[in-house]
Amino acid sequence: MKSDTRKTLFSFLGELVVYGLLVVAYFFLVLHFLGGWLSHLDKQNIKLYALVSIGLIIGQAVVLEWVTTFIFRLLRGRSE
Amino acid sequence: MIFLAMHFPISGTDISPVYLVVIGFLIGILGGFFGVGGSFIAGPALRAVGMHWNYAVGTDLAHIVGKSVVAAKRHRALGNVDLRLGLIMALGTIAGAEVGAQLIQLLKRLGNVDFVVSIVSIVIYFSISFFVVWESWKTVRLQKKKGGKAAKGRQAKDESSFAGLTNTMHRIPLWPMVSLPTSGIKAISLWVIIVVSFVGGLFSGFLGGGAGYIRMPMMVYILGIPTHLAVGTDLFEIIISASYGTFSHAIKGNVDILVALVMNTGAAVGAQIGAILTQYFAGPKIRLFFVPLPVIGAAIVLYTLFTGHKL
Numbered sequence: 496m497k498s499d500t501r502k503t504l505f506s507f508l509g510e511l512v513v514y515g516l517l518v519v520a521y522f523f524l525v526l527h528f529l530g531g532w533l534s535h536l537d538k539q540n541i542k543l544y545a546l547v548s549i550g551l552i553i554g555q556a557v558v559l560e561w562v563t564t565f566i567f568r569l570l571r572g573r574s575e
Numbered sequence: 576m577i578f579l580a581m582h583f584p585i586s587g588t589d590i591s592p593v594y595l596v597v598i599g600f601l602i603g604i605l606g607g608f609f610g611v612g613g614s615f616i617a618g619p620a621l622r623a624v625g626m627h628w629n630y631a632v633g634t635d636l637a638h639i640v641g642k643s644v645v646a647a648k649r650h651r652a653l654g655n656v657d658l659r660l661g662l663i664m665a666l667g668t669i670a671g672a673e674v675g676a677q678l679i680q681l682l683k684r685l686g687n688v689d690f691v692v693s694i695v696s697i698v699i700y701f702s703i704s705f706f707v708v709w710e711s712w713k714t715v716r717l718q719k720k721k722g723g724k725a726a727k728g729r730q731a732k733d734e735s736s737f738a739g740l741t742n743t744m745h746r747i748p749l750w751p752m753v754s755l756p757t758s759g760i761k762a763i764s765l766w767v768i769i770v771v772s773f774v775g776g777l778f779s780g781f782l783g784g785g786a787g788y789i790r791m792p793m794m795v796y797i798l799g800i801p802t803h804l805a806v807g808t809d810l811f812e813i814i815i816s817a818s819y820g821t822f823s824h825a826i827k828g829n830v831d832i833l834v835a836l837v838m839n840t841g842a843a844v845g846a847q848i849g850a851i852l853t854q855y856f857a858g859p860k861i862r863l864f865f866v867p868l869p870v871i872g873a874a875i876v877l878y879t880l881f882t883g884h885k886l
Contacts, residue, residue, distance in 0.1 A: 507851060511844055518840045525836060533832060534584045545825030548832040549818055552637050555839055556644035 506567075514563040521555050586630040586831035594624065595834060599638065599841030606842070607646040607849020609865050610791050610806035612639040612813055614784025615872035617838070626834070633829030634838075639785055639817045641839035646846035647810040653854060655807030657757040660800070663765065664808070665815035667772025668779065668790075672816065675780020693880045696782045699789065700873035704866050707792055710737055711863040718859070741799035758800045758808075771797055776816065785813050788869045795862065802858030807850075 525533075529551075536544040580589040598620045602613035614635050621631035650656050682688035749764040775790035787809055794805040824830050853861060 507847075511847060514847070515840070515844045518843050522836045522840055526833060530584075530833065537585050537828065541826050541828060544832075545822045545830070548637060548825050548830055548835075549640065549821055551832055552641040552821075552835055552839060553644055553818075555836060556641045556648070556843060559843075560645065560648060 510563055510567060513566060514559060517559045517562060518555060521559055525551060581837075583831050583833050585833060586626055586634070588624070588626045588630070588831070588834070590621075590624045590626070590834065592837050595837040596841035599642070599838035599843075600845040601841075602638075602838075603642050603646070603842035603845020603847075604849040604852075605845075605868065606639075606642050606787075606810070607649065607846035608806070608852050609787070609849075609861070609868065610646075610809035610813075611787030611868065612636075612643070612785030612817065614639065615788070615868070615875060618784065619875055621834070626831075629824075629827075629829040630831055630834075633821065633824030633827070634831045634834050635784070636817050636820045636824055637830050637832060637835035638838040638842055640814060640821055641835065642842035642846045643810045643813040643817060645843045646850050647807060647814055649847050649850035650803075650807030650810060650853075653803075653807070653850065655803045655850075655853070656811045657755055657800070657804055657808045658811065659753070660755050660758060660768065660798075661808045661811040661815075663753070663768050664772035664775075664790075664812045667769040668776035668812060668816040669819055671773035671776020671778075672780035672820065673776075674773075675777040675782075678777075678781055690880075692782060693876050696876050697873050697880075699778065699782070700869035700876070703788060703792060703869045704873075707862050708866050710796070711859045711866075714859040715863065737796045738799075740796060744797055745799060755800075758798075758804050760799060763798065768798065772812070779816070779820075785817055787813065788865075788872065791865070792862070795858075802861050803853055806853060806861070 533544065533547065536547065579591055581592050582589050598617065602617050605611060605613050605616070612635075614632075617635040617638065618631050621635060622628060626634070647656060679688060679692070682691050744767050745760065745763050747764045747767055749766045751765050752762040753765050753768070754760065754762055771793045772790070775786050775793065778789050779786035790812075791805050791809050794800045794809060795802055798805075800808065821830060825832075856864070
């Protein structure tokens with residue numbers, strides 16, 4: 496394997512591991528802090544529940560990837 | 576033991592989070608690679624562990640939104656998303672999904688919805704599979720006949736044996752014409768794009784899920800979008816249509832967002848792997864690998880039809 500390809504592959508795998516950990520942490524944070532509220536919202540205010548649901552699922556994807564990219568940019572900046 | 580079963584209060588089900596993550600991961604890879612939502616696997620997988628039909632459909636859509644955002648972002652970074660095409664298609668898809676849902680309501684009133692939907696889906700799934708096998712095989716053979724050392728992966732020219740149909744579609748002079756520079760299309764009637772996305776949406780509303788299994792091949796063969804771009808753009812378009820579907824299902828009380836978030840932990844990682852993998856395969860190969868997906872969908876419907884057990 497060429498060194499460039501190997502470097503890219505390791506960088507991708509590293510990002511994937513960090514992203515995976517963040518995604519899991521995000522779920523447990525939502526479950527801990529919002530679990531009861533979401534369950535209550537589902538019964539009391541279904542429209543708000545629908546909006547919060549979409550926000551949470553898009554947030555999980557967008558914000559966490561942004562955080563991962565930010566962490567790696569920070570790490571690369573320090574190593575250079 | 577959290578790894579055995581976890582209680583999800585919104586849908587009132589007990590499901591192992593590990594099971595949800597693994598299912599999400601597998602669907603994520605398929606979604607990132609083929610540009611499909613994967614509801615034909617996710618729906619039965621959720622129902623198999625005791626989730627009610629309505630929650631399975633709504634929750635599956637919610638997880639598709641998250642996974643598609645991740646995969647589409649990765650595809651966009653790889654230059655595989657045509658934003659203009661995706662936005663136009665979203666309009667047709669939403670309209671088609673509404674008409675498909677109304678058709679279901681009509682069949683419900685007539686009392687034969689399950690049988691009609693099953694037969695239509697089996698015919699559609701098998702037709703897509705046979706057609707894609709035939710076309711991709713023909714294209715791969717054509718490329719080999721042309722000889723020379725073929726380029727591999729994305730560098731390989733994305734040819735299709737159905738170029739004749741594509742050219743005819745591009746020549747339809749129905750105003751307004753739009754250009755799609757990202758997809759390499761100089762001019763195509765807006766109505767052709769709308770009709771293609773409307774048909775995809777119609778099947779989405781009629782058969783359930785995102786209907787990527789029909790939209791992705793139509794984008795390649797009818798609109799002439801290169802396969803890699805069709806995959807990425809389809810994912811981008813799924814974000815809009817699945818968000819609309821999620822909201823619509825959520826206000827009907829059909830979404831358990833906590834289940835969707837657990838599924839998305841696996842799906843988000845799988846989708847990135849799937850998206851990266853597309854870079855190592857040429858268009859006809861991706862289309863050829865796509866074939867088992869509709870066959871799995873047809874097998875599930877056949878099983879339901881013969882056993883009466885709804886997966």
